[in-house]
Amino acid sequence: MSDRNVVSWTALMAGYIHIGLPKPALQLFEKMPKTYIFPNPFTFATAVNACSFLSDLQTGRKIHAQIEIYGFQSNLVLCTSLIDMYGKSNYVDESRRVFDSMEYKNVVSWTSMISTYTQNAQGEDALLLFREFIKSTSNKPNQFMFASVINACASLGKLVAGKVTHSAVIRHGYNTNEVVESAIVDMYAKCGLFEYSNKIFRQIQNPGLIPYTSMIVGAAKYGLAKFSLDLFQEMLEKGIRPNDVTFLGVLHACSHSGLVDIGLEYLNSMHEKYGISPDSKHYICTVDMLGRTGRLDEAYQLAKTIPPEVQDREILWGSLLSSSRTHSRLDLAVEASQRLIETNQQLATAYVTMSNTFASVGNWENVSRLRSEMKRNGIYKEPGCSWVEIKDRTYVFYAGDVKSCERGNEVVNLLKELEVRMKERGYVRGRKGLVFVDVEEEAEEVILGLHSEKLALGFGLICIPKGITIRVMKNLRMCGDCHEAFKVISEIVERDFIVRDVNRFHHFRDGSCTCKDFW
């Protein structure tokens, strides 16, 4: 072009970003004023966008300063791009400062701020801001905002909020948007309703890479390796190419189901068949896979060859330490914890796991040495906890600590009562909790369902087998006692079909209660 103006410069910058090359876009941005052509708000927004892609906070701040000098600081689009840039650079407070400075906001700017919170693990703030958007503006949320909000619910494990948002998605007609659907599939899986997740997935018309990957990962996390691998196969047959995340899901599935050799085959096929080079995440997953089944020497050899990014080292050696502890390999546990301590990250976890490893082989001298070392250095391990949402309240559980849980004693008493009654029905305490002895092996798998896990949180007891509950709910007549029990169980377990159906059943005071079959 003999004549270039600000539009042609900006268009070329935008073009570079569009094909995934933000750096040349920024080079053009620097070059442009030297030809006496000066940026307008469009140019600035494009430059800021390039910084977002690069998470380049330093350049982003410089451009922000220029925007102030040029007097464009109240431009709606520009502010929105700044919110996004600071968010992608993990500078959440700065994002919020820009957001608060805006006189006019639209759905895009609100979404940008909400996403900033979600992407920086501040799900609660994301949901608070979403509520504020609904209450204080007359704008309607769109598919972008819904995707972010559902992501926030998923990361917090907020099932109720997730369901409410899902309803809103349906009401607003975004339930056929693939991105929103993927987010919902992921949300239900993370909130403990795998069946819902699968149902939504099956409703998606022609699901692409990300819905498939979400479902593969979801199934893998549930220990449903076959389900996960079948889906992977189905996806390949449809001609959808997997990406690095899909393989992470596949490896995770193999790892958590003991399918080590199959997992190794997948790892080797990544590059050969699909042209995807495994990165440190895949190798770390493989180290974990080998370690879990006790193939610790192989795991250690592999771990040594991985040159992971600095921030990944703690995960790699933490995983190896954990499996060394499980398989009482003191030598490797010492090696792994030393490497972990070198990274100076997750120190408390390293100390505690190491001390537990010594404890598992009865080496109490070292246990007390490590514990006093922790005390001396002021290293404190925040105890892990679980929580369950019931209606609008969250109940937190710590392992072995009934007192700190509200209604904890009530729950424990109920569990004891249930255990007694279940034993009468042929259950025995097995390694995995209560196991029904009169069923064939296959049926047993169905019985040991998700409920069991939720009820077991913090109490060390497993009961209420899933299969039985469902069967009993058909043609059920309840006495007052059983009804009460079911109501409490429903509250704890929070399953729809129980909550919904309990109120519909007739109550019987006498022996005609049919749910005694259950007990």
Add this chain to the structure above:
DNA sequence: TTAGGGTTAG
């Protein structure tokens, strides 16, 4: 010529 969303190992 400009801004926002979904899947990721321990």
